[in-house]
Amino acid sequence: MIKNPTAKKQILNSLRSVARLGETAGVVLRAGIRHATDAAPTPQLLRETFEQLGATYIKLGQFIASSPSLFPREYVEEFQRCLDQTPSLPFSYIEQTLKEEFGDTPLESIFQHIEQAPLASASIAQVHAATLVTGEDVVIKVQKPGVQTILHTDLNVVYGVTRLFEKVVPKLKFASLSEIVDEIRSRMVKEVDFVAEAQNIEDFQQFLDATQNTQAVAPKVYPQASTRRVLTMQRLYxxxxxxxxxxxxxxxxxxxxxxxxxxxxxxxxxxxxxxxxxxxxxxxxxxxxxxxxxxxxxxxxxxxxxxxxxxxxxxxxxxxxxxxxxxxxxxxxxxxxxxxxxxxxxxxxxxxxxxxxxxxxxxxxxxxxxxxxxxxxxxxxxxxxxxxxxxxxxxxxxxxxxxxxxxxxxxxxxxxxxxxxxxxxxxxxxxxxxxxx
Structure with a gap:
């Protein structure tokens, strides 16, 4: 029996990565069979496959949709339909993530109340209204369970595939395909790092203070209730x-x-x-x-x-x-x-x-x-x-x-x-x- 929490977590992540690879292979295989038998346009088939593959590929699809300078028009237009509002997870999953992030600190000592019904649910995170024990109304942006493992596994697979394609088809190297994927990987990793998002907000607030701008405001971040996977912010009405x-x-x-x-x-x-x-x-x-x-x-x-x-x-x-x-x-x-x-x-x-x-x-x-x-x-x-x-x-x-x-x-x-x-x-x-x- 493994007692070391770190080693146990690493093994679990490895098992999740293997399971994710198997899941991805299954979806891709079904997409290949459909491509051979279905008359659906390739961009549509790719978009639907991305949606079936979940969080990472939905974000990748949204990147394609917002990057008309990098991708063919027919793909950019098709990926406009990529889902942003995704089905919400039961609150028990969100609660489990919160408990993992705050460790030995009971949630009751941080939050007076958390609304179980989400305000929004996207591919990477879910947002819930809450009240701190100190009385402030806040919103909690909670990363969905397993997202980081899925993200890293998926992006490594995509990057490896593009590198392989460049070796098999040398002309693709001139299109900088692997460099584009590497940029996508860099941006998406930052997006699931809520510490980076909190820093973006802090930079903006410092700018408002430095320019003595009293006409605009960004939500206050509560560090004591935030981690890399949880971002707690002032609720603006x-x-x-x-x-x-x-x-x-x-x-x-x-x-x-x-x-x-x-x-x-x-x-x-x-x-x-x-x-x-x-x-x-x-x-x-x-x-x-x-x-x-x-x-x-x-x-x-x-x-x-x-x-x-x-x-x-x-x-x-x-x-x-x-x-x-x-x-x-x-x-x-x-x-x-x-x-x-x-x-x-x-x-x-x-x-x-x-x-x-x-x-x-x-x-x-x-x-x-x-x-x-x-x-x-x-x-x-x-x-x-x-x-x-x-x-x-x-x-x-x-x-x-x-x-x-x-x-x-x-x-x-x-x-x-x-x-x-x-x-x-x-x-x-x-x-x-x-x-x-």
Whole structure:
């Protein structure tokens, strides 16, 4: 009988890895048989197989969906359908994870109450409302049991397969397939490390303090109730910026609400180690006291100053429908090694964005992420035809800028926010100087 807890845990993890390999092989075998007998398109078959394989592959599918610069369009479009809200686990599984993480410390000495029904359930974690013994309302983000073992096993398999393919088919090496998988592996490992997410929140809070920004807030993290697999945060009560009439109930000037949110985010691009890369309506809240709540820092990006400067020029040109300047700024981003015909690029961008700018604002703000990604895919396609390649973090940045553009069309439909003197796109500090070190 094994008495050493560490050795016992290692053996259990090894057994789980072996079981996971067997499970994966079974699903892949069934997918292969279906591929040989079914007329379903390959992207659809791959997406359905990923969903059957669970957490790691669902996150991988979401990575494909949000990386139009790395993957073929038909796969990016198909993986937009990858599940984000997954079936919830019984509270007993979540409770067991909490007990494992806090060891000898009884849960009753940390939490006064935990709601058994989850607020949300995604592929990697489940979120529950709770109250600390000190009385604060919080949300607990709890990693689902076995996720880390599954993640590491799956990603090692995917990485090994891509390396094998590159040896068998040498041409694939030029596509940097294994490097792409390695980047995916690095990002996904960070996403299941809640200590890293807590650090992202702390960096953002330090930025707010350093800039004396009292108009925005991020949830407080409670370290005594957090671990690598559990993240306990202050519960912020607010409303998403999706309904002008609702926003008016809490703010006299909806334009100021949006400008405050944008000023905060723009400043964070240059002054934080990373920027929040997923500020859709669910992650940007108008709180009852009028402040803007920034939540869910699991997806962040990093930006080079020259890319940000060119992006500002691009968005300014978009607001003024100056397609020639849009094209020039795309070239100035430095994502091409060939000579670009700026006039032809400008013509292609005009064809693309003339339809976007005429879109129904209420429809585009309804949370249709697929529509946003369609715009990104079209942009990437235009860029590639002219020899321009977009890095992943630029795609994250542009997607966020499009989110803001659509917030503007709902909250400020009759004004040009980019010409408002309250909006500060360029900060006085040097781009390379970070307030957060």
């Amino acid at each position: 607010g409303l998403p910026l999706t309904d002008l009439e609702v926003v008016k109930q809490y703010a006299k000037d909806p334009a100021q609400v949006l400008i405050s949110a944008m000023n905060t985010w723009f400043a964070s691009l240059m002054m934080c180690k990373s920027f929040h890369a997923d500020l859709h309506a669910g992650n940007l809240l108008l709180l009852k006291d009028g402040r803007i709540g920034f939540i869910d820092f699991g997806i962040v990006g990093q930006l080079k100053p020259e890319v940000w400067g060119a992006t500002i020029g691009f968005m300014d040109a978009l607001q003024h429908t100056n397609y020639h300047e849009m094209a020039k700024n795309m070239v100035n981003m430095g994502m091409t090694h060939t000579k670009v015909d700026v006039d032809r690029l400008a013509q292609d961008m005009e064809k693309l964005f003339s339809g976007v700018l005429m879109a129904d604002p209420q429809k585009v703000m309804s949370g249709d992420v697929a529509d946003l990604n369609a715009i990104m895919l079209d942009m990437v396609g235009v860029g590639e035809r002219h020899g321009i390649h977009f890095p992943r973090d630029f795609a994250l940045l542009m997607k966020q800028m499009l989110y803001f553009d659509r917030f503007m069309r709902v909250l400020t439909p009759y004004m040009d926010v980019f010409s408002d003197s309250r909006l500060q796109l360029l900060q006085e500090s040097e781009p390379t100087s970070k307030l957060i070190h």
